[in-house]
Amino acid sequence: MRFNPAFWFVAPALALLVVFFFLPVGAALGLSFTDFDIYALADIGRLRFVGLDNYRRLFGDAEFWTALRNTLYFVAVGGPLSVLVSLAAALLVNHRLTPFKGLFRSLLFLPVVTTLVAVAVVWRYLYQPRYGVLNYLLGGFGIGPVDWLGDPDWAMPAIILMAVWKNFGFNMIVFVAGLQNIPESLYEAASIDGAGARQQFLYITLPLLAPTFLFVAVITMIGHFQWFAEPYVMTQGGPAGSTLSIVLLMYQQGFRWWNLGYTSAIAFVLFGMVFLFAVFLAWLKRR
Structure with a gap:
């Protein structure tokens, strides 16, 4: 496979973007479906896949709704x-x-x-x-x-x-x-x-x-x-x-209580809100 010479000029920037953005974001997304906490940090065998439980817990958490408001x-x-x-x-x-x-x-x-x-x-x-x-x-x-x-x-x-x-x-x-x-x-x-x-x-x-x-x-x-x-x-x-x-x-849950799986779920809910709001502003500008 032959690459365009321009590719090699942007390859270092793309590599940094993949390593320092896409991989961490992908890892955080994966964590949001687990119960990763301080015990799993000490012993990875304690890590469990919990599916959407973190998101269900999040939307039933009164503290999250207070923070959102x-x-x-x-x-x-x-x-x-x-x-x-x-x-x-x-x-x-x-x-x-x-x-x-x-x-x-x-x-x-x-x-x-x-x-x-x-x-x-x-x-x-x-x-x-x-x-x-x-x-x-x-x-x-x-x-x-x-x-x-x-x-x-x-x-x-x-x-x-x-x-x-x-x-x-x-x-x-x-x-x-x-x-x-x-x-x-x-x-x-x-x-x-x-x-x-x-x-x-x-x-x-x-x-x-x-x-x-x-x-x-x-x-x-x-x-x-x-x-x-x-x-x-x-x-x-x-x-x-x-x-x-x-x-x-997020800071309190992640660095005070070490509920990193739950914290990742909060982060992706926030990401979704910011993304939808940016799309709305772009649509409003076109109108």
Whole structure:
């Protein structure tokens, strides 16, 4: 069998993809049909094939439904909010009248490259019930202190606010690149025809940003479905499970209780959700 010379150029990348992606994914899929746990890790003879039992157990697990509800809440609220904040910031730093554009872009991008532990320390101080800056500001309006991370009703909004601030800078840079690809002549022609700033935004900027919107939406939603670091660092899934995410549940089941077969089942359910959501966004874009 004779291979095209181009094959040998892509063969190293394909080999790495097979070894470090497809083989682990296939192994995890196989584990999801077993009861692989710490005992099987010590003695492979204890490994048993259980078929779909892990998936049946998963859909009957109240903790999984709590994690799913929290994750969907985070995706439904945090995702659009992050995209809108990113777009607003991109429009501001890309405006022709904005001075020091490079400086503002760098400053707004800094939270993305800042370690989450350092960010968590700062935000935990901001949210501190008695001495936090946020409650101090609310006190100026006569509003009593709020236990932001200790109250089940407020913990999720508090983490969403921190996550939006931490991550919007990346999407902002992508939107800026999309805005700079829109020909200036279109705005000049629209201005000559009497279109105002609002009409130019609705009929020029938004339609021509559609491919960028799709990319940002897909990347943002996939990242939000994999929401883990914020609740792990800030609340450990509490209080009362109000910030427990699917990925945090996977971590707890896999590395705290060593139920690796059950954890693999959770992972593939999450994969299915992300895949279906990405397909839906692609369909929505075509519509």
